[in-house]
Amino acid sequence: MTGPERMTDYGRLIVRGEDRPGIVANVSGVLTEFGANIVSLDQSSSDPSGGRFFQRTVFHLDDLPARIGRLNDVLEQRLADRLGLDFRLVEAKRRKRVAMFVSKADHCLLDLLWRQRRGELHMTVPMVVSNHPDLGEEVRQFDIPFFHVPVDKDSKAAAEKEQLNLLKGNVDLLVLARYMQILSGGFLEELGVPVINIHHSFLPAFMGAGPYQRAKERGVKLVGATAHYVTEDLDEGPIIEQDVIRVSHRESVRDLQRRGADVERLVLSRAVSWHCDDRVIRDGNSTVVF
Template identity: 50%
Template sequence: MSSTLPPTATILVSCPDRRGLVATLSGFIHANNGNIIHADHHTDRVQGVFLTRLEWSMDGFELERKAIEYEFSKLASELEASWQLHFSDSIPRLAIWVSKQEHCLLDLLWRHQSGELRATIPLIISNHRKLEPIAKQFEIDFHYIPIDKTNRGDRERQQLELLHKYDIDLVVLAKYMQILSPAFLAKFSRVINIHHSFLPAFPGAHPYRRAYQRGVKIVGATAHYVTEELDGGPIIDQEVIRVSHRDSEIDLIRKGKDVERIVLSKAVWLHLQNRVLEYNNRTVVFD
């Protein structure tokens, strides 16, 4: 039924807080005969930042799409605003990167197959061949690109060429056990990672082992945007599950994988729905 509905436009805005911002931004839509169907706002009073997500129907809206960008850019300049404009009938293209673990990859592909993730997934990249049969099963192109310290520059150039060739909008690291270099991120920055820890606890490698040794009572997972700072990018979603003294390290890993699947898929869904707004290495999630 949703496919018969007219497309919508969504605008995400962050700017210095001032009086009348909600009226000003919604007034722009109203003045062009737009009908707002979703609106959400947040003010960070400590940092003095206003953030909003406005979604409206394009049915009867008086501005063409390119004209929306032009006209709103003038208003954004007056507000000193950072902003993004998205349309519901523009389908993002995802590349999933993996190493040897399949649980997050399969979860994303199943959710995509069921229609839960509104995107196209034309490409899987891996530094191992182990998961190639899954790509074949789902009829997705698979590219094996082994990478180490000696060839990282050449391999990342190869990866970037593939992202350009497949016109990729978002890379999802579904247990891809390699660090992306600052040079790579300078050329392609829209990347989501799943970390098997409730960050900032136990960043880096072997978090379950360290959690087990510490005797924690919860384990979790964190999905975040990737930045140059290792495991330090803006957090999109997190979740935890309780563990006890009876759980072994293997039990922690098993329970943790369940959480990883849920957290990564939700973060990707939120991103695809244009519900995440970044500012100052933080996020506001309009869920």
């Protein structure tokens, strides 16, 4: 969402935990005590009894930057200590720092950078890292640093170390914008920030090599894309967004790939935008998207 919600003195409070009576009242009570005005509030429970609780609240509070520390302390006491809830409090104005990993395909990367430049995405892009040098010039035209970190089977551990050196402390989110290397579990753990990936999807799935060729061979009528958080199980993390585009027997395998590219960049840009606005809450291997 755009507009005032990304401006000074607006805050976002994300709450997650075991559902129990009174959470909404507690949260809104604290905000009201501070004189905050709730601008929007979305709440959901996975199951009314004994389920999980999720809430995203956007509020306006005069002089938020000076008071957010104190608000955080009170929430710590009232939500975390007393009710055992996880919470995250952020200034809406603060842009997330989003690094991107790419290989050779440019469609997802350029779409994100172009949306970023025209103000659609509430983020900064401190760097783009690639295992190939090809997209360097393109990236630098956006005044964004580009780092080439080659990866091969033998150098993978060293490459991940180099990538971590670049990223650690500098980013709040890593986006795999068609990055064709698998990240190790160790890398993900060490990195410590969320990672979003985009990959093609079909109904039904065509696992393994050459999915477009095999999809063509079975006459699929839809080509799709899925954006998800990366977990150690490749392509199995919580889904943030999906969409499809219609195809027919007229499309060649290469055409299917192009249609796939169109839907990939749309889906990835939505997922990144929603993440940057704290609209996506992870729930085990699922997500709640407000």
